[in-house]
Amino acid sequence: MAGGRVLRLTPERPHHNTDLDGLVICGGTDIHPSLYDEITKINYVYDRDRDALEVHWLKRAEEQDWPVLGICRGAQLLNVLRGGNLHMDIRQAFEEADYPTHLLANIFFRKTMHIVSGTLLHRLWGKRTSRVNSLHSQSINRLGRGLVVGARERNGIIQAVEDARKPFVLGVQFHPEYLIYRKSVRRLFASLVAEARGEERERSLSPAD
Template sequence: MTRRIVVAVTGPRRGAFGPRFLVGCALRWYGAQALQVRPGDDLSQLQYDAVVVTGGHDIDPVIYAAEPEVHPKYDAERDALELAVIDDALARNLPLLGICRGAQLLNARRGGNLFQELKSHRKMTSNRWTILPLKTLNVEPSSRLWRLLMSDNCRINSLHNQAIDKVGEGLIVSGRDLDGIVQAVEDPRKPFLLGVQWHPEFLLFYRRQRLLFQALIQAVRSAAE
């Protein structure tokens, strides 16, 4: 009997039930099991085949050697946990999907940095948060994201007030919004390493959004074969 694929789903010690649940639903839809990983868990005792780093609080700018420009609520223990999980995934070439802060943390770990506020950078798009697909994603041709979505653009949601500025080492931009703000990064050298600024777990009624989770799991199966 084939062992079921296990995907580590990171998040805060408490809360974020909705996003965790929806990510878990998407993974189960494609035959994988979600392993919820929280601060305080002993990573050395956990076994997983892929990683989803979920959204949440802004990351501490000390991670990318910057002074705070705004003063949101940081979660230091979550930052530490997820950096360790990202390091493990990178070291073992595990498929990884970073969602919102997950994409930002991946970028920072690769030596990139962030815009700490976006309102001043927006001219054509709203700074309003919404789980509804009211913003346009322009996908870079020939990117993995383009091959996955098979479209030059699609509709996405927006729940972030920070975003990638300088892109980290080995990452390329595979999607931007109408203001040119980075919405997706990927590493074409890895089996599957993708960070998206939007929240696909809230858009599972769109097949294109579900495909992000399917591709993550398929990357595990392909590696095993």
């Protein structure tokens, strides 16, 4: 919808020799706790191959200065890769965080995030609060190097982080792909694609009209 062409990266087809213009790390299984010095959950099935794949691509994105969007797990991995860590169970770490998890709640339940003024997310959203979905049981705890909070819930759960030194390095804890009917969400993806094409940088370098 935003004009980008997608290349799916998987452990079976990692496309390591391909040059990209931008990177999206999506949601999924929990990151293996050894990546941030925690112990594994009992009877939980982790995906170490996916961890390795995404760590490789995030490191490459940082080296090449690509725009990056991390969604849910992707936001957490962005934080972990920079030396941050995670709350492994938001229900134990925060008050009023026992959100419904059944199927209808995953589709319809919304909670309010408060967006920090002047952040990338604020510029894209154009407002200070927004209702977002909740499909996660973990969240960012200690921030990784160079990251700042872009949005929180009232109970303290971080809903967005970004690297303010970069044109577009953003992690969101919610799932914008399920909110694509909103103009603000479509602007998020459109801005990512524009940055990947170099359009945003060209505009910023162009003389004022």
